[in-house]
Amino acid sequence: MLNSQQIKNLKIQASEICEKTVELICSGGGGHIGGDLSEVDILTSLFKYMKHDPENPEWADRDYFILSKGHSAEAYYILLSEYGYLTEENLGNFGNFGALLGGHPSKKIPGVEANTGSLGHGLGLATGIALALKKNNKKNRVFVLTGDGELGEGSNWEALMSASKYKLDNLTWIVDRNFLQISGTTEEVMPLENLKNKAEAFGFKALDINGHDFDQIFTALDTRVENYPICIIANTIKGKGLACAENKAEWHHKTPTPEQLAELKKDMAAYREALV
Numbered sequence: 323m324l325n326s327q328q329i330k331n332l333k334i335q336a337s338e339i340c341e342k343t344v345e346l347i348c349s350g351g352g353g354h355i356g357g358d359l360s361e362v363d364i365l366t367s368l369f370k371y372m373k374h375d376p377e378n379p380e381w382a383d384r385d386y387f388i389l390s391k392g393h394s395a396e397a398y399y400i401l402l403s404e405y406g407y408l409t410e411e412n413l414g415n416f417g418n419f420g421a422l423l424g425g426h427p428s429k430k431i432p433g434v435e436a437n438t439g440s441l442g443h444g445l446g447l448a449t450g451i452a453l454a455l456k457k458n459n460k461k462n463r464v465f466v467l468t469g470d471g472e473l474g475e476g477s478n479w480e481a482l483m484s485a486s487k488y489k490l491d492n493l494t495w496i497v498d499r500n501f502l503q504i505s506g507t508t509e510e511v512m513p514l515e516n517l518k519n520k521a522e523a524f525g526f527k528a529l530d531i532n533g534h535d536f537d538q539i540f541t542a543l544d545t546r547v548e549n550y551p552i553c554i555i556a557n558t559i560k561g562k563g564l565a566c567a568e569n570k571a572e573w574h575h576k577t578p579t580p581e582q583l584a585e586l587k588k589d590m591a592a593y594r595e596a597l598v
């Protein structure tokens with residue numbers, strides 16, 4: 323359980339990350355804004371929750387995180403920079419030819435464990451890392467964030483079967499359940515419901531939470547069940563915070579106008595002001 327001050331601090335931090343993510347997208351000339359904004363509260367929580375050391379990204383005792391929905395890289399870059407893995411200069415070069423920060427995360431970036439962006443690979447990678455850690459009696463945990471549309475890739479379901487077979491209780495799979503993918507709703511493109519039942523049928527212990535509620539996110543991250551991998555279905559809003567983009571598939575990849583950016587900044591400032 324988080325106390326009210328911790329929740330307030332997280333809300334302030336996440337609203338600033340939301341703002342900086344949209345600024346980065348505007349400065350770099352584009353980005354997957356919808357899925358970036360749906361994952362901000364999850365990433366903000368994970369970076370606070372996980373064991374990691376920006377001074378030593380390869381620290382042997384770190385927890386691992388894989389952003390399987392690699393297209394939503396911009397919010398991830400902002401978190402990495404907030405924690406000191408990246409510099410302002412790195413952010414300033416985002417999107418430039420040959421720059422460290424491109425449209426999808428790469429292992430060249432300090433703190434990034436895997437190249438992602440081709441959907442359907444992160445869960446398998448995370449499963450392999452978790453298996454190796456378990457075989458070596460290591461205590462590190464492995465977290466992976468997938469999209470929901472991403473689950474149309476069959477490789478995910480192979481990974482789930484392996485995670486269950488090997489009783490990977492060091493693995494936590496989080497689904498950014500915003501119900502939208504690139505071209506419409508997940509339920510139109512490739513129905514997923516009942517996702518919780520599916521995850522459990524594949525051998526996970528599954529939790530269904532509000533992916534914008536920090537208390538619920540932290541409680542879910544804390545959940546461990548011996549011999550079982552965990553699935554957190556984090557219900558989110560695609561485009562969260564940018565009023566004109568919320569829950570709209572056409573905002574999957576789009577750059578806001580300067581007026582829309584100004585509106586977001588105004589909304590975020592009012593939101594922070596209203597926090598008690």
Ligand SMILES: Cc1ncc(C[n+]2csc(CCOP(=O)(O)OP(=O)(O)O)c2C)c(N)n1
Binds near residue numbers: 440
């Ligand atoms: C293998 C593969 N196929 C297609 C794409 C193109 N693509 C990029 S994002 C996306 C939709 C992903 O939807 P979802 O997983 O729900 O992500 P979110 O809504 O959180 O952005 C698609 C199809 C891709 N990156 N990789």
